[in-house]
Amino acid sequence: MSIIFNNVRIPMSGTFFPGQKVLVEKGKIASVGSMIRKNVEKVIECEQKYLIPGLIDAHSHLGLFESSTSVDDISEPFADITPHLRPLDGIKMRDRAMEDARRAGISTCMVCPGSERPISGICSILKTNGNSADVGLIVEQAGILMSFGEQVKGAARKGERPYATRMGVSALIRETLMKAQDYYALKQSKKMVKDREIDMEALIPLIKGEVAMRACAHRVEDIMAAIRIADEFKLKLVIEYGTEAHMIAAVLAEKNIPVVLGPTLIPRFRYELNEKTFESAKILMDAGVDVAFTCDYPGLPIETLRVAAAMAMQYGLDERRALAAITDVPAKILGVSERLGKIKKGLDGDLALFSGHPLDIRSRLEALVVDGDLFVFSDDLKVEAGN
Amino acid sequence: MKTILEKGIVFYQGKFQELEKLVIEKGKITEITLASSKAKKGKPVPPPKKKVETSANTIDCSDLYILPGFIDAHTHISLEEEGVGWYDADFNESFGLATPHVRAFDALKMRDRAFKDALHGGVTTAMITPGSANPIGGQCCIVKMVGNIAEAAVIKESSGMKFAFGENPKRVYGEQKKFPCTRMGTAAVIREWLMKAQDYLKRKKTKEFKEREIKLEALLPLIEGKIQARAHAHQADDIITAYRIAQEFNLDMVFDHCTEGHLIAKELGKWKARAVVGPTFSSRSKPELRNKTFETVEILMDEGCIVALTTDHPVMPIEGLSVAAAMCVRHGLDEERAIKAITENPAIILGLDKRLGKLEVGYDADVVIWEGHPLDTRSRTKAVFVDGNKVI
The missing domain is CATH 2.30.40.10 (Urease, subunit C, domain 1)
Structure with a gap:
């Protein structure tokens, strides 16, 4: 047409x-x-x-969350390290939220599993027009989601997982990445014939630096833990949420780490949200950090993506950068700027x-x-x- | 930017002396001149200045006390942020008896007001260690009390490996109805992992070695003597058990808490032991603390041990470090050695005695100006410098 x-x-x-x-x-x-x-x-x-x-929302659970039901396909509460979970297998293209997204002007979302486990799965890029996820996912492997801080700890407590501290979350992630590095090295050396391991296979693009580690972190120490691990394993890094990112804007700018910022239009219902402010975007952008807004659907309704940009303007951000943060910057962060934004x-x-x-x-x-x-x-x- | 402290009483070379001038430049101490040296030589002033110092910031310290920043060689600052709930408690990792791969450094929260409290208490450096629930608890780090991110504060990301003996692991795992419920069990877990690590090291040197194991990787620096073993042990027999294991595996061991150290002072002296004693101000809340006394420090020092004091923050608040030293003086220790126990000795124990713990030319400019005698609990800190920056 x-x-x-x-x-x-x-x-x-x-x-x-x-x-x-x-x-x-x-x-x-x-x-x-x-x-x-x-x-x-x-x-x-x-x-x-x-x-x-x-519009592009660079972090959502669109299609994994099932509208108007009490169950969803976001989190696996009885597993901790699941890099091989693929949104493809859980997205419901006929969920009502898909229509909501279209009505909000959103044509593309990054869709990922939940941020309650240290390593929860693959991040995929989804268009909102398709009839099946196979058509809708324009890039399937666009990142690996990892999570730090209070949300992981809280979920571990609730689910009686065998780890309890920030130290433990970092240790689990390091352990997995170390295995993946060695697995990849083994796989490359032709002498070694080996049975494949599905979780390690899923991590290879990350280890090779083809896709980014998408690290959910609100607080400074959690963002720093992600940066430390990304540096150790030479990974590309994107910070998700970034509630306190503005407090270390200079560090993020120097290391050229983008932030998918939000959801900001929520109450401070967890301690780690204490420093939340609509001024973050401007502070980060002024320092030279790439910032995209997210409503973390269903953290906030998908229609609120525009509101996030407008709120940032209310707190001093200019129109050009506010609009870019829901169009071409998320495209750049998702690595699809030659197609979108x-x-x-x-x-x-x-x-x-x-x-x-x-x-x-x-x-x-x-x-x-x-x-x-x-x-x-x-x-x-x-x-x-x-x- | 130069800072010059003039006059005042300085704790220098192990005793209080009259200061003429102390110069701080580029984060280091660049000059110390005593009033007595001037008097002896009969010269008017130390070396003539080559150029006019316009940017120098001179502080008159007459009647004030100038000390190196205190060091607490065993704390949990910010692992459990003060005044916050479970969501900020990052103390003990519960996924196993041996968690050598967990690092305190990854849970530091520089926002914790304890860092500020520390500076107010004259403390500028602390070792931060995971808790003592697991026989092998994880890696300790050493940081200064400044900076918005851990990387800005760090001296050593991984300085030691925490081991726990005695009641804590017994209690934690006993309550979960799991092994180990005895001191024998705790020692067995530690030996097992150290043995594995030794063999892993050998295996790693062979060509067949391909896949790393993170727990054993974490133990390698310990086995190779690059980092210390930090043994949480209160009771005399636990200290001896820790020493036994250190001998078997050739570990560089520091004894933490060492509550009953005075009961085995001769042995500890013979081993030239390094002990971080405290928190003596806590109550005798468990049987292994039954013989707790402020006299331990002096008794161990008399036997030739290197002894530092600790608050074990948050067990006892970090500002209490100088109070602990004062309590030792009340129980008979001389003032100079009490101050050494919170300056020079912890620096030696942490392996940082070439840059911290003393006011010497070339040392880090971690300098605290006290309004009165630092062991008089009424005295306040007037100014605190960390790496030459005035932070209070």
């Missing part, structure tokens, strides 16, 4: 530029400019509405059309395009067949 958005505002160098046209063909953005002439199947007259790249020729046809400024929460989403699939949410929107 081909779609053209006529007379639309698009973000350009820190502001919204009016009178633009954006053409989507074969699932990709085919052209951007004011002088596009082309016969297309659908013409959308936008009347100066706001078109932005499809910008309105640019050749990138995926993922676009969200808002009635007003996208960071004004009163603006509503009128249409979403994901890989060229059009979802219309407003009866007033003028969608006409082209000729």
Whole structure:
């Protein structure tokens, strides 16, 4: 299908530029400019509405959490080290939250198992338009989720797991990574014939440095523990949550470690959330750290991703960086910036059309395009067949 | 930036003396001049300055006491953050009798107000160790009391391996109805792992060796003599058991707590033992503390042991370190040795006596200015320098 958005505002160098046209063909953005002439199947007259790249939440449990039920497919409460768990096998594409995500302008999510175990599984990148997870997961192996601090300790207490302290969590993770390093070394040496181990196999891309260690950590000491381990094993690192990351912004900037920040719009219901502030994003960005917002669905409803960016603006962040933190920065952190996060020729046809400024929460989403699939949410929107 | 302390009473070369000038530059002590040396030589002032010091910050310390920062060679600071619940208790790891691979360094919380309390109490350096629930508890670290991240405070990430003898492991595992419930059992666990580690070391040197085991990897530096064995032992017989094992495996051992050390002072003296004694201010809360006394320090020192005092924070608050030294003086120890027990001796025990524990040229500028005699509990710290930075 081909779609053209006529007379639309698009973000350009820190502001919204009016009178633009954006053409989507074969699932990709085919052209951007004011002088596009082309016969297309659908013409959308936008009347100066706001078109932005499809939003990206770089950390969620979308599709693993099952709406309106008491059970979910997020955490394995009786296992501690499960790098081989694949979101692919648990995602429910017809869960209501998938529609909620689309209605919120979200075209892409990172989906991962829960953050209650030291090593809980693979992080995958999911588009919200698919009919099956096999189609929806555009990158299956995009990281390995690990967790530090109070949440892991609390879960261990509740589940009577055999570890109890921060020291123990770090020790378990180190032990696993050491095994994985040796397993990989053995596997490479041709002399050694060996039976495969499924958890070690899942860790190989991490050990090789192809994908990132995604470390859930709120407090300074937990973030530092993750950094220490990543340094020891020479791993790429992304910090998830990062409630106190702003307190060590200089360290993160120097080591070039991005932060997937949030969920901030929650009460301080755990001790480790004590230093939570909406100022974090600006402090981190000013120091030179890449920051993407997350609502950690179902930690917060998936619709609140825009709200996170707007709240950061309320606390001093500028519009350009606030918007980037839900579009091109998460794309960069997820390693898919050559496909996602910008309105640019050749990138995926993922676009969200808002009635007003996208960071004004009163603006509503009128249409979403994901890989060229059009979802219309407003009866007033003028969608006409082209000729 | 230069800091110059002028006048005052300095604890220098083991005794209190009149100071003329102490200079701190780039985090180190660069000059110490005593008033007496000036008088003897009859010269007006020490070496003439080459250039005019505009950036020097001079502090008049007349009537004040100047000491090296105190060192507590056995604490659990911030492993269990004060005033917080289970979520910040990172004391004992419960996944096994032997957890040599757990590291206190990974659980340090620099926000803990105990670090500030320590500085107020004149303490600038502490060894931090995991708890004593497991026969082999994990790795100790040594940090200064400053910095927003552990890396900024660190002196040694892994300085020793914690072992526990006596009642604690017995109680913890006994309550869980698990082995070991006896002192024999505890010693057996320790021996078993040390034996494994020795064999692992041999195996590691062969070509067939491929896969590392993290617990044994953690024990290698100990077996190779690169880090110390830190033996938690109160009762005399537990201390002797610890020593026996240290001999068998050729370990560099320090005795922690050493509550009944005075009952075997001759033996400890013969072994040239290093002991970190305390927390003597705690109550006799378990049978193995029944012979606890403030006289232990003096008795052990008289036999030639190197003795340091500890608060075992949070068992006793860290500010209590100088109070513990004062209590030893009340029980007969001389003032100079009491101060050594919280400065020079812990530095020797921690293997840091080339940079900490004394005011000497070239040493770290961890300097505390006291308003009165440091062992007078009414005295307050007026200023505290760590690595030359004024932190209080």
